[in-house]
Amino acid sequence: MVTDPYQLTGPLILPSILSANFTRLGSEIHEVLNGGGDFLHLDIMDGHFVPNISFGPHITHATRQSTPAYLDCHLMISDPVQYAAPLLKAGANSLTFHVEAVTDPIITAKELKKLGCHVGITLRPATPIEKIYPVLDLVDLVLIMSVVPGFSGQKFMPEALPKAETIKRRLRADQRLEIDGGIKPDNIRQAADAGVDWFVVASAIFDKPDRPAAIAELRKQLG
Ligand code: DX5
Numbered sequence: 617m618v619t620d621p622y623q624l625t626g627p628l629i630l631p632s633i634l635s636a637n638f639t640r641l642g643s644e645i646h647e648v649l650n651g652g653g654d655f656l657h658l659d660i661m662d663g664h665f666v667p668n669i670s671f672g673p674h675i676t677h678a679t680r681q682s683t684p685a686y687l688d689c690h691l692m693i694s695d696p697v698q699y700a701a702p703l704l705k706a707g708a709n710s711l712t713f714h715v716e717a718v719t720d721p722i723i724t725a726k727e728l729k730k731l732g733c734h735v736g737i738t739l740r741p742a743t744p745i746e747k748i749y750p751v752l753d754l755v756d757l758v759l760i761m762s763v764v765p766g767f768s769g770q771k772f773m774p775e776a777l778p779k780a781e782t783i784k785r786r787l788r789a790d791q792r793l794e795i796d797g798g799i800k801p802d803n804i805r806q807a808a809d810a811g812v813d814w815f816v817v818a819s820a821i822f823d824k825p826d827r828p829a830a831i832a833e834l835r836k837q838l839g
């Protein structure tokens with residue numbers, strides 16, 4: 617279980633609680649973190665930026681009460697700045713916003729940075745990768761989406777791999793590259809070869825009866 621992933625350089629596996637059983641969230645969290653998951657990915661959706669509503673500060677707080685692990689929040693919301701302070705107060709460590717959600721990503725990155733957290737930038741699969749170039753120097757993390765954001769359990773889009781390679785070449789050693797969507801044992805190695813550091817996984821962990829075995833299978837592919 618990892619509390620400061622920026623101290624580490626190896627590949628890390630981030631279970632996304634979007635596919636957890638919320639009737640027993642605490643034990644689900646313990647199972648994946650004691651079972652080999654490194655830290656957690658939290659998918660915040662507002663029903664406006666994406667056609668799904670997930671959860672916000674309240675469940676983030678419940679997650680924080682369940683574990684000291686680092687909490688990586690993926691904001692699929694139209695107004696990331698509005699919810700930044702409540703999410704950080706609830707225990708989030710990192711806030712990743714969508715370039716399509718804001719009018720000026722440089723201003724948004726600076727506003728989030730001022731709050732004292734790690735900041736990430738991400739984009740929908742259909743958005744040209746160049747859109748995030750102006751903000752690259754200001755962020756700690758770049759998240760490449762390998763599905764259309766909104767739902768877990770979708771099929772991996774292989775066009776994410778050349779994007780990951782392109783971005784990796786532009787990142788400093790203190791920045792991290794993350795991939796999210798459809799990651800499974802049969803594609804995680806390709807993503808690692810493209811330069812990805814952090815692998816978000818929801819259904820390929822939580823939909824399996826034996827979560828530690830599912831995580832071990834993913835890790836085995838990373839070598
Ligand atoms: C999708 C979310 C993902 C999702 C991944 O909008 O950003 O984090 O939970 O789910 P899987 O791993 O099932 O594709």
Ligand code: ZN
Nearest residue numbers: 659690796816
């Ligand atoms: Zn996500």
